[in-house]
Amino acid sequence: MMAEQSEKAVDAFERAINNTKDPKNQETLYARYFLGICYEKNRKIEKAIEQWEMVFKINSKFKDVGTKLSQYKELETNDGIKEYLTANNNQFNELCKKIAYAGYNLQCQKIETTKYGCQMIATEEKKESWMNAKQQIQLCQFYRTTEAIEDGVVRKMADTLKARNYVKGMIFTCSDFTPSAHSFTEGRPIVLISKDILEALFRKAGV
Numbered sequence: 001m002m003a004e005q006s007e008k009a010v011d012a013f014e015r016a017i018n019n020t021k022d023p024k025n026q027e028t029l030y031a032r033y034f035l036g037i038c039y040e041k042n043r044k045i046e047k048a049i050e051q052w053e054m055v056f057k058i059n060s061k062f063k064d065v066g067t068k069l070s071q072y073k074e075l076e077t078n079d080g081i082k083e084y085l086t087a088n089n090n091q092f093n094e095l096c097k098k099i100a101y102a103g104y105n106l107q108c109q110k111i112e113t114t115k116y117g118c119q120m121i122a123t124e125e126k127k128e129s130w131m132n133a134k135q136q137i138q139l140c141q142f143y144r145t146t147e148a149i150e151d152g153v154v155r156k157m158a159d160t161l162k163a164r165n166y167v168k169g170m171i172f173t174c175s176d177f178t179p180s181a182h183s184f185t186e187g188r189p190i191v192l193i194s195k196d197i198l199e200a201l202f203r204k205a206g207v
Contacts, residue, residue: 071146080202102205
């Protein structure tokens with residue numbers, strides 16, 4: 001799993017679970033927990049939840065399984081968040097294009113899949129009155145995670161904006177940002193879009 005060989009990891013964890021003599025022992029609980037992590041990384045969220053729920057029934061205090069289940073409970077009531085978390089890479093990229101355009105009038109110039117979601121280079125849609133104006137490039141990063149985004153992510157974006165002379169940066173997430181991340185953006189051309197704002201953008205984009 002640590003080597004990013006998800007298929008082999010899933011197979012190993014499933015065999016461990018199927019061959020256990022005691023479904024309540026620590027090794028089995030760890031196997032189910034990490035099998036859920038693998039499913040989560042592969043966007044098979046419902047399968048991940050199934051494993052974590054089994055762990056929770058046996059030991060509700062096992063690692064952060066209770067927190068994970070609480071975070072993903074949003075899937076039951078919010079179709080936009082569910083699609084954001086579970087869509088395959090191509091569908092997710094298209095969804096992010098819709099969100100950026102509907103919310104901020106940004107047109108995608110280039111988009112690429114990343115480990116955390118996707119990254120998009122965008123420019124504002126031109127109006128006829130300033131068709132000859134130089135396009136100002138913005139960097140948009142979309143994170144698919146239930147954990148709060150740390151200030152390290154924001155600092156890295158600030159470095160990228162400066163190095164590439166981008167005019168602005170935007171970080172979207174279906175979770176939230178830590179206080180230090182918010183603090184770091186003060187006075188900098190970086191906008192943080194957390195879950196509540198993202199949900200409003202889903203509605204605006206018709207998702």
